[in-house]
Amino acid sequence: MASPMLRSIHVHPVKSLAACAREEVVVEPWGLDGDRRWMLIDHTGRAVTQRQQPRMGQVSAALTGDGGVTLSAPGSAPMTVEVPPPGRTLTAELHGSRFEVVEAAAAAHSWLGDVLDTPVRLVHLDAPSHRRLIDPAYARPGETVSLADGYPLLLTTTASLAALNALIASGGHPEEGPLPMNRFRPNAVIDGTGPWAEDDWKRISIGEVPFRVVKPCGRCVITTTDQRTSERGKEPLRTLARHRRVGKDLLFGQNLIPDGTGVIRVGDPVRILD
Numbered sequence: 001m002a003s004p005m006l007r008s009i010h011v012h013p014v015k016s017l018a019a020c021a022r023e024e025v026v027v028e029p030w031g032l033d034g035d036r037r038w039m040l041i042d043h044t045g046r047a048v049t050q051r052q053q054p055r056m057g058q059v060s061a062a063l064t065g066d067g068g069v070t071l072s073a074p075g076s077a078p079m080t081v082e083v084p085p086p087g088r089t090l091t092a093e094l095h096g097s098r099f100e101v102v103e104a105a106a107a108a109h110s111w112l113g114d115v116l117d118t119p120v121r122l123v124h125l126d127a128p129s130h131r132r133l134i135d136p137a138y139a140r141p142g143e144t145v146s147l148a149d150g151y152p153l154l155l156t157t158t159a160s161l162a163a164l165n166a167l168i169a170s171g172g173h174p175e176e177g178p179l180p181m182n183r184f185r186p187n188a189v190i191d192g193t194g195p196w197a198e199d200d201w202k203r204i205s206i207g208e209v210p211f212r213v214v215k216p217c218g219r220c221v222i223t224t225t226d227q228r229t230s231e232r233g234k235e236p237l238r239t240l241a242r243h244r245r246v247g248k249d250l251l252f253g254q255n256l257i258p259d260g261t262g263v264i265r266v267g268d269p270v271r272i273l274d
Contacts, residue, residue, distance in 0.1 A: 002192040004270035006206050007158060010187055013069045014038040014061040014122070015147045016049035018227065019185065024265040027209045027258050030128040030144045031152035032187055034063045037128065038081075039092065039101070039147045040112060040120040047094040047147075048120050050222045055116055057227040071108070073115045081108045084124055092123055095149060099132045101125055138214040139257060151255035154217055155198065156186040163195035164252065168239045176235040183223045183236065184253055190270050198254045207268035210259040218249030 010019040015036045026033040038061065040048040050056045061069040064080060072078040081104050089100035101123040108122040125131055125147050134143045135150060145152050161181055168177035181189055188206060190198070201213040219240060224232045240250035 004190055004192040004272070006188060006264060006266055006268040006270060007191040008181075008189045009264065009266060010182075010185070010189070011035045011063070012061075012185065013063050014040070014059075014071075015047070016040070016053075016056045016222075017071075018057060018060040019182065020060075020062060022266075024263055026263055027153075027261055028128070029152070029258055029261065031146045031148055034067070035187060036147040037067065037125050038069060038104075039094070039123055039125070041092050041101075041123055042120060045090065045092050047092065048118075050225055051220060053116050053118065054222075054225045054230040054232060057225060058230060059112075059115060071111060076111070076115055079108065079111045081105065081122065084126075086126060089126070090123070094132075094147065097132060099125075100127075101131075134257065138255075143257060151214065152258055153187045153211065153256040154185070154253050155188045155190060155213070155256055156181060156184050156253040157190045157193045157195075157198055159191075159193050159195045160198065160252065164236055164239065164244075167243055168235050171239055171242070173235065173238070176233050179223075179236055180227075182227045183225070184219070185222065186253060188256075188264070192270075201254065201272055201274075203259070203273040204256075205271045205273060206264045207262065209262040209264055210273065211256040212259055213254050214257050215255045216246070216249070216251040217253040217255055219252050223252070 009022045009025050011022050011032050011034050012019050042048050059073045061071050068082045070078055070080045084102045091098055092101045104122040113119050128146050134145050165178035204211050244251045
């Protein structure tokens, strides 16, 4: 078997919108540079994701040089949104945690509301170093996360996806597979491992950057959403429930916390430290 290596890097500038592939990226304490620093909220301040709006996967957000984003969607003219100036914050809620964010310009709300056919507001995490703490059951004191669900990075492996697709094909519903990796919205995709090898990792390095492997990722309905069409099926949750259930969680991928900063690049070696 080949040695493990970083096959691809994916940054999601706006939470739950389409990902951007990168050849290299800076790892910051709270996640990849530019990853999930923007988010949609409803009128109550609660996060809006593909769980509620599956069409979000068809909307793209490309990073601009200063941390802003250029939004695009089929049938709509692109819109560039600048990072809002520092000032008054509002309270947002994501998976039960409440924290402060800064609201984007009203034109961004209108553009997104028209595309998604529902009222939303676009907000920016202005200070990721202290706005939102990681669950202390898995993190060290003071460690923070951007607007990812709970942890700075999500890692998946191509071998585990191949194994999952084989299980889907043998489970009586081959028409729902094979599934692409974008269903799982990872940051780092690793080649050259055995299926489910990541279950046993505790510490790894990608290139020169070390990470702690702190918690397997419990999957949700977003994984059943075709990222091109927004249509939903039953896979992979049906197969994960049969083969990868631990308690209430259906597991695929691993959550990482950086133990340092630096640059990771496609093709970097991945070393299993523990």
